[in-house]
Amino acid sequence: MMNITIIDVAKAAGVSPSTVSRVISGSTRISAATSKKVKEIMEELGYHPNAMAKNLVSRTTMTIGLLLPRNADEAFLDIFFPEVTRGILSQANRSGYDLLLKTGMTECEEVEAVTKLVKGRRVDGIILLQSRNKDAVVRFLHEEKFPFVLIGRTPEFPDIMTVDNDNRQAAYDVTRHLLQQGHTRIGFVGGPLEMVVSSDRFEGYRSAMQEAGIEPRPDWYHIEASKLKDDGYRVMSMLMGTPERPTALVVMDDLVAFGILSSLSELGYNVPQDMAIFGFNNNPMSPVSSPPVSSVDIGVYQLGYTAAQALVGALKGQPQERRRTIVPHRLIARESSMHWISPKS
Secondary structure (H helix, E strand, O other): OOOOOHHHHHHHHOOOHHHHHHHHHOOOOOOHHHHHHHHHHHHHHOOOOOHHHHHHHHOOOOEEEEEEOOOHHHHOOOOHHHHHHHHHHHHHHHOOOEEEEEEOOOHHHHHHHHHHHHHOOOOOEEEEOOOEOOOHHHHHHHHHOOOEEEEOOOOOOOOOEEEEOOHHHHHHHHHHHHHHOOOOOEEEEEOOOOEHHHHHHHHHHHHHHHHOOOOOOHHHEEEOOOOOOOHHHHHHHHHOOOOOOOOEEEEOOHHHHHHHHHHHHHOOOOOOOOOEEEEEOOOOOHHHOOOOOEEEEOOHHHHHHHHHHHHHHHHOOOOOOOOEEEOOOEEEOOHHHOOOOOOOO
16 A cells, blocks of 8 residues: 655645645644645545654654653552553543653662653653652753653752642541551551652651650651562561560551561461551552551542643643642551550550
8 A cells, every 4th residue: 555645635635735744733824724624634545644753843742751760660560650650641642642651760860861851852741750858850850941740749849840649648647547546556667758758658647646645666667668568578577576566557558568467467466456557559459458458549540640631731831720739638447457456454
């Protein structure tokens, strides 16, 4: 079958090839009637404009960059990353944008990946999935004045576009739930405090404890857990050997909570009788684990969808009413955190 060219379209439509080019690039110099006619001929002949050529004319790639803060093998073990990507992709596709994924195991690798995207003009805008305190990637994009949206927040640049949960409030709510169940020795398992989401959740946990007149002991919280299930085993081997060990845990991620469940079972402990657990992200396995794991539904899909929506709006020059959008969270209490009975003194 012969390839259809722009000249064939022009002849069939009775216009010049330059007019067809202007229609393809979305030029406002072409009347609505002519544009409609040319597009109908393109459809009829099965002509598909060359994307690279179109982008050269319009000076846009119609592509959004997405930075995964770890390698793909690790990232997609955690439900957060495929689910947030699904939300981003849904809105991007609806708006006519493709998605380009880049990864970085370290902050230096992330900066390098983003620099190549920006300097090479490979994308029109970028979505970041997390931030550190004094984040070099955020600083680079801010200085370059390159369009981007951060899923999270950064104290250093309050003027950038962000989509986030109120992570302090979420962790506060979880801790209050455990206090209401009768626990007073509540531990916290989280990531490095240089990550803003980790520090926000730790502050929410500590605030609820102090409000209840309890000062969390350093041996009740473990700050450095990764989001991999195996980390749960390492955490429990440390916490369960602690004098006056915690009887309940606020856990940053359901994947780590699953590792904690397995470890407790091997050590002969029962959940929630010996240790109550409340996680985050509402993993699809949480309702069917044994016991079902209590979790915070942070609206992962909505985080991604809203971030893409904000970025596309900015790329189209639409006025941004809010620089920061908060996606509501919801506590889902299941068996792992309920009906605990305080041991008699």
